[in-house]
Amino acid sequence: MKKLSERLFAIFLVLVFGISFALQLMIPKAEAAEKILKIGTVAPLTLKEGVEIKRWMELFAKVVNEKGGWKIGNDTYKLQSIVYDGGVMRDAAKARAAVERLVYQDGVKFMVSNWGETPTQTATITEPNKVLWLGCDFTDATVKPDLKYFFRASGVYFARGLSYVIEKDFMARGATTEISVNADTESGRVGNKLWGEAAKLAGMKVIPGLTYPPDTADFGPVATKIVALKPDLVELSFVTGDQITNIIAALKDAGYRGFLSPANLNPTILANTIAKVGKEYAEGMEYNNFDPRGVHNDPKMQVLIDRYMKEYGEFRYEGVFWVGPWFIFEDAVQVTKSVDVEVLRKYLGESKNGVMTLGGYSQLFARPDRGVLQTIDVAPGHGIGIVKDGQMKLLKKVSVKDQYLVSVKVYGLVDTYREYWDKYGRPKFPDEPSMIDFKDILKK
Amino acid sequence: MDAGLFAKVLVNGVMSGGIYALVATGFTLILGVIQVFNFTQGHFYMLGAFVTYAVASALGLPYPLAILAAFLATAILGALMYFGIVQWTMPSGFFHTLLVTVACGAVISQTSLLTFGFNDRVVPAVVTSSLSIGGITVSGSRLIVIAGALVVMLALYYFMKTKMGTAMVAAAENRDVAGLQGINAKQIFWITMAVGCGLSGIAGALIVPVLSASVVMGTGMFIRVMMVVLVGGMGSMSGALLAAFIIGLVESFAYQLVGELSLVVIFVLVAILMFFRPGGLLGKPLPVPGEN
Numbered sequence: 043m044k045k046l047s048e049r050l051f052a053i054f055l056v057l058v059f060g061i062s063f064a065l066q067l068m069i070p071k072a073e074a075a076e077k078i079l080k081i082g083t084v085a086p087l088t089l090k091e092g093v094e095i096k097r098w099m100e101l102f103a104k105v106v107n108e109k110g111g112w113k114i115g116n117d118t119y120k121l122q123s124i125v126y127d128g129g130v131m132r133d134a135a136k137a138r139a140a141v142e143r144l145v146y147q148d149g150v151k152f153m154v155s156n157w158g159e160t161p162t163q164t165a166t167i168t169e170p171n172k173v174l175w176l177g178c179d180f181t182d183a184t185v186k187p188d189l190k191y192f193f194r195a196s197g198v199y200f201a202r203g204l205s206y207v208i209e210k211d212f213m214a215r216g217a218t219t220e221i222s223v224n225a226d227t228e229s230g231r232v233g234n235k236l237w238g239e240a241a242k243l244a245g246m247k248v249i250p251g252l253t254y255p256p257d258t259a260d261f262g263p264v265a266t267k268i269v270a271l272k273p274d275l276v277e278l279s280f281v282t283g284d285q286i287t288n289i290i291a292a293l294k295d296a297g298y299r300g301f302l303s304p305a306n307l308n309p310t311i312l313a314n315t316i317a318k319v320g321k322e323y324a325e326g327m328e329y330n331n332f333d334p335r336g337v338h339n340d341p342k343m344q345v346l347i348d349r350y351m352k353e354y355g356e357f358r359y360e361g362v363f364w365v366g367p368w369f370i371f372e373d374a375v376q377v378t379k380s381v382d383v384e385v386l387r388k389y390l391g392e393s394k395n396g397v398m399t400l401g402g403y404s405q406l407f408a409r410p411d412r413g414v415l416q417t418i419d420v421a422p423g424h425g426i427g428i429v430k431d432g433q434m435k436l437l438k439k440v441s442v443k444d445q446y447l448v449s450v451k452v453y454g455l456v457d458t459y460r461e462y463w464d465k466y467g468r469p470k471f472p473d474e475p476s477m478i479d480f481k482d483i484l485k486k
Numbered sequence: 487m488d489a490g491l492f493a494k495v496l497v498n499g500v501m502s503g504g505i506y507a508l509v510a511t512g513f514t515l516i517l518g519v520i521q522v523f524n525f526t527q528g529h530f531y532m533l534g535a536f537v538t539y540a541v542a543s544a545l546g547l548p549y550p551l552a553i554l555a556a557f558l559a560t561a562i563l564g565a566l567m568y569f570g571i572v573q574w575t576m577p578s579g580f581f582h583t584l585l586v587t588v589a590c591g592a593v594i595s596q597t598s599l600l601t602f603g604f605n606d607r608v609v610p611a612v613v614t615s616s617l618s619i620g621g622i623t624v625s626g627s628r629l630i631v632i633a634g635a636l637v638v639m640l641a642l643y644y645f646m647k648t649k650m651g652t653a654m655v656a657a658a659e660n661r662d663v664a665g666l667q668g669i670n671a672k673q674i675f676w677i678t679m680a681v682g683c684g685l686s687g688i689a690g691a692l693i694v695p696v697l698s699a700s701v702v703m704g705t706g707m708f709i710r711v712m713m714v715v716l717v718g719g720m721g722s723m724s725g726a727l728l729a730a731f732i733i734g735l736v737e738s739f740a741y742q743l744v745g746e747l748s749l750v751v752i753f754v755l756v757a758i759l760m761f762f763r764p765g766g767l768l769g770k771p772l773p774v775p776g777e778n
Contacts, residue, residue: 090604226746253746257706259697262498262628263741263748270491270742284606284698295625295696296494297616314608314698 079112079119079381081371082150084128084140084177085364086158090283094361095155096125101353102368105346114381124148128159141167151383153177155196155365165189174383176367176390180229185412185419191383193390193406193418195367198232200407200421202240202452203444205279205305207477208328208426209244211437212301215326217274220246223264223289224280226253233280236452241277243452249273258285265292278304282360286311291318305330307427308359312434321432331425331436332359334400343400366399366422370406373397391416396423396442396472403472405442410462411455421446423474441476451483460484487742493622495738501628501696503734504635505689509707510714510726511642512685518658518721519678521580522572525587528708529594530560530683534690535699536598539607549612549695553634556691557684564683568676598701606698627696634692639727642685646723654678658721713756719769728767 083099085092103121106112111120126143129136137159144150145167153168156177161184168175169191176195179185184192209220222237224230234251241248249271254264268276276293278286286304293302304311307329316324334343351357374386394417396403402423408415421442428437446469450459463469468480487495513527534556541552567590575583613626645651656664657674665671689707690699697703714733718725733752740748759766 093604254741255746255749257702259700259703259706260498260502260693262501262625262696263495263738266491266494266498266738267742267745269494270487283604284700287606287608288697291611291696295616295627297623310605314606317608317610318698320614 076111076118076120078122080122080124080148080150080152082144082148082153083123083125084137084144084153084156084159084164085125086130086133087125087127088130089158090358090360091157091364092127094358095157095364096123097354097358098350098361098365099123099125099155099368101346101350102365102372104353105349112375112381114375114379119381124150128156130158134160134163138163138167145171145173152371152381152386154371155367157196157364161192165192168192172383174371174386174390176371178364178367180232182412185409185414187413187415190391190416191387193367193370195370195404195406195420196364196422197420198236199409199419200446200449201424202236202243203440203446203448203478204330204424204426205237205240205277206244206448206452207438207440207444208277208303209241209246209275211328211426212275212303213244213246215301217301218247219249219273220275220277221249221268221271221273222251222277222279223268224251224253224278225256225258225285227256227280229280230256237277237279239452240448241275243448246275259288261285261289261292262295264289265296265298268293269296269298273300275301275303278302278306280305282306284311284314287314287318290315290324294319294323302327303329306332306359307429307434308332309434312429312432316432324429324432327429328437329427329429329434331427331434332362332401333425333427333434333436334362334402340398343398346400362400363422366401366404366420369399370397370404370420391418393417394470399423401425402439403442403474405446405469405472407446407469408462408466411453411458415462415466421449423472439474441471441474443471443474443476444478446471447478447480447483456483490622491742493624495742496735497624497628497632499735499738500731501631501635501734502737503731504632504639505693505707506710506714506734507727507730508635508638508689508692509686510711510718510730511639511723512682512689513711514715514718514721514723514726515654515678515685516682517715518723519654520568520572520576520675522576522679523580523584523587524682525584525708526567526591526594526683527686527711528704528706529591529598530564530686530704531690531707532598532699532701532704533563533594534560534687535694535697535703536602536607536690537687538691538694539609539699543607543609553688553691556687560687560690561680561684565676565680567683568679572679573672573675595701595704602699602701604701606700608698609694612695631692631696635689638685638688638692645681650674650677713752715766717756717759717766719766722766722769725766725768 085095100123103123107120111118126140128140141164151173153173153175161179165184174191176193178196179194220241222234224233230253238248238251374389378385378389393406396405404420404422406417406420408417409419423442424440426437427434509531513524516522516524537556537559538552541547541555542549571586575586611627613630615626616623617626653669653674656669714726714729718729736752737748740751
C-alpha cells in the first residue's frame with residue numbers, strides 16, 4: 043500500500059511539473075520589456091504657472107502612453123510624470139525637499155519643465171547624481187562650465203528680441219521714455235533690468251525700474267508713483283495674472299494716459315481689465331502673445347491644444363511658455379533613440395536646430411560669455427499681440443534668430459560672440475522670417 | 487512732491503486706513519469682548535468681496551444691496567462659526583480657540599479656492615470719474631471707499647452707544663460683573679462675533695470695486711490688521727482706528743519715498759513703537775488669558 047501511494051505521489055508530481063512546463067511553452071513570448079520612464083518636475087503648485095505646468099506635463103505623458111509609449115530599441119517606455127510642489131520663488135527648503143524626493147526616493151533621471159525652484163540649489167543635487175535638468179533659471183547662476191547636466195530649456199536670457207520689437211513699435215507710436223514695473227522678486231528685478239536694456243537699445247530713455255511687494259493688492263501707491271515719474275510707456279514685463287488688471291486699473295485711477303505693455307496678457311485678464319477700465323483705455327496695449335493658435339499652425343501642437351481643452355475644459359496660457367523643455371527633451375529622445383542620460387546630454391549640448399514647441403520654435407545656444415560652449419540656453423520664438431477693439435490680435439512674430447541676435451547686441455556681447463562664431467561657426471536658425479541678421483549686429 | 491501728487495498719496499493712505507480700520511475694529515471687538523484671537527478676520531474680508539461680486543456683478547443687483555448682502559452673509563457665517571465651533575472650544579482656553587480659528591481659516595481658504603478658483607473676480611468701478619479741485623485730481627472710486635468706511639465707522643460708533651453696544655463694552659471690561667448686571671453673555675458673544683466678522687465683510691465689499699475679489703486677499707490684510715492692532719493697542723477700538731489710518735498713511739507715503747521697502751519701514755516703526763509703548767498707542771499690554 044505504502045509503495046502504491048508513493049508511486050501515485052511520484053506520478054502526481056511528474057504530472058504537475060509536466061503540465062506546468064507545457065503551459066509555459068504555450069504562453070506566447072513576452073513582449074519586449076515595458077519599462078517606466080519617470081520624468082520629474084518641480085513647480086510652484088500654489089501658483090497658476092505651476093498648476094499649468096503640472097497639467098501639461100501629465101497630459102504629455104498621457105498622450106505618449108496612449109500611443110503605446112516610446113519605443114527605444116527593444117524596450118517600450120511608458121512615461122510617468124511626477125510633479126512636486128517646489129514652493130513659491132525663494133522657498134529654498136521646500137524646493138530642496140521636492141528635488142531630493144524626486145532624485146533619491148523616486149529615482150528620476152530626468153527633470154523637465156522645472157520652474158520657480160532654486161536652480162542653484164537643485165544643481166547641488168542633480169549634478170552629482172547625473173540627473174538631466176531642463177528648466178528655467180532667471181539668473182545666470184547656473185550658467186557655468188562645470189554644470190554638465192543643466193539645460194535652461196525655457197528662459198528669458200535670449201528673449202530680448204521680444205521686448206525690443208515691442209519697444210520699437212511704441213517708439214513708432216510716439217513713446218520716448220520707458221519704465222518697467224514688476225513684483226519685488228528675483229525674476230521681477232531681472233525683468234526690469236532686461237526690459238530696460240532692450241528699451242535703451244531701441245533708443246528710448248529708460249526710467250529706473252519700479253518694484254512692489256509681491257503680496258500687493260492695492261496698487262494705488264504704485265500707480266501714483268509711476269504717474270509722478272511721467273513715462274510714455276509702462277511695461278509690466280513679469281507681472282502675471284490678476285495683478286495686471288489691478289495695476290492697470292490703478293494707473294487709470296491715478297490719471298495715467300500713456301502706453302501700456304502688459305507682457306503676460308491673456309483673454310481672461312483682458313476681459314477683467316476692460317470690465318474695470320473700459321475698452322478705450324485698453325486699446326493698443328501690446329503683449330507677449332502666448333496663444334499658440336495664433337503664433338503658428340503646427341498640426342501636432344493643435345492636436346495637443348485640442349486635447350488639453352478636452353481634458354481640462356478650458357485653455358489657459360500660464361504654462362505654455364514654461365513647458366517648452368518638454369518638446370526639447372522629447373526631440374532629443376526621438377532623434378537619439380535613447381533614454382541614456384549621457385547620450386541625451388551630448389545631443390542637447392550640441393544642438394544645431396530649433397524644436398517646435400507650443401510657443402513656436404525654440405533652440406538651445408551656447409553661452410561663450412560665461413565660458414559655456416555647450417548649447418544650454420534657449421532662445422524662444424514668440425509672438426507679439428495687440429489689443430484692438432477689445433480683442434487680442436496677433437501683431438507680428440519674433441523669430442529665434444531675432445531673439446538670439448538682439449539679445450547678444452543688447453547685452454553688449456557682440457565681440458565675445460563674434461569670437462565664438464569665428465571659431466565654432468555661426469549658429470543656424472529655424473526657417474522663419476526675421477527682422478535682424480548677423481550683419482546688422484556685427485557692423486561697427 | 488507737488489500738491490497733486492500729495493493729494494493722490496493722501497487719498498491712497500486714507501482709503502487704506504479706512505479699510506484697515508474696519509477689519510481691525512472687527513478683530514478688536516471680538517478679541518476684547520469674547521477674548522478670541524480670530525484668525526479668520528482676513529478670510530471674512532475676502533468672503534465679503536466675493537459676496538459683493540456675486541450680488542453686484544453676477545446677479546446684476548445694485549451695489550448698495552451687495553454691500554448689505556456682504557455684511558449679512560459674513561455676519562451670519564461669523565455667528566455660525568461661534569455657535570458651531572468657538573463656543574465649544576472657549577472653555578478649553580485662549581490658545582485652543584486660537585488654533586481652532588486657524589483651522590477654520592484654512593477651511594474657508596481652501597473651500598474658497600475650490601469654489602472660486604484662481605481667477606480674481608472683477609466688480610466694475612462704482613464711480614469712474616475723478617474729482618478735480620484747483621487742478622488737483624483724485625480718484626472718485628477711492629473717495630467713495632473712504633466715504634463708505636467713514637459711514638460704517640459712524641454707524642458703529644452709534645451702535646456702541648446703544649444698549650447692546652454698552653453691554654458689549656461692559657462684557658469686554660469685566661465679563662463676570664457684566665453677568666451680575668444681567669447681561670446675557672452668550673447673546674453678547676454671538677452678536678459680537680457676527681458684528682466683528684460683518685465689519686470685515688463690509689470692508690471687502692467697499693474695496694472690491696477698486697481692487698478685485700481674490701481668494702488670497704485676506705492673508706495680506708490679516709498681516710496689516712495685526713500691525714494695526716499692535717500699534718493701536720490690543721483690545722482698544724479707538725486705538726485700532728487711530729493706528730489704521732497711521733499705518734495706511736505711512737504705507738502710502740513710504741512707498742513714494744522708498745518703493746518696495748515701504749513694508750520694511752512699517753515693520754521697523756512698529757518694532758520701535760512696541761519697544762517704547764508695549765501696549766500700543768491707546769492700549770495696555772494685554773495679558774494672555776489664563777496667565778497670572
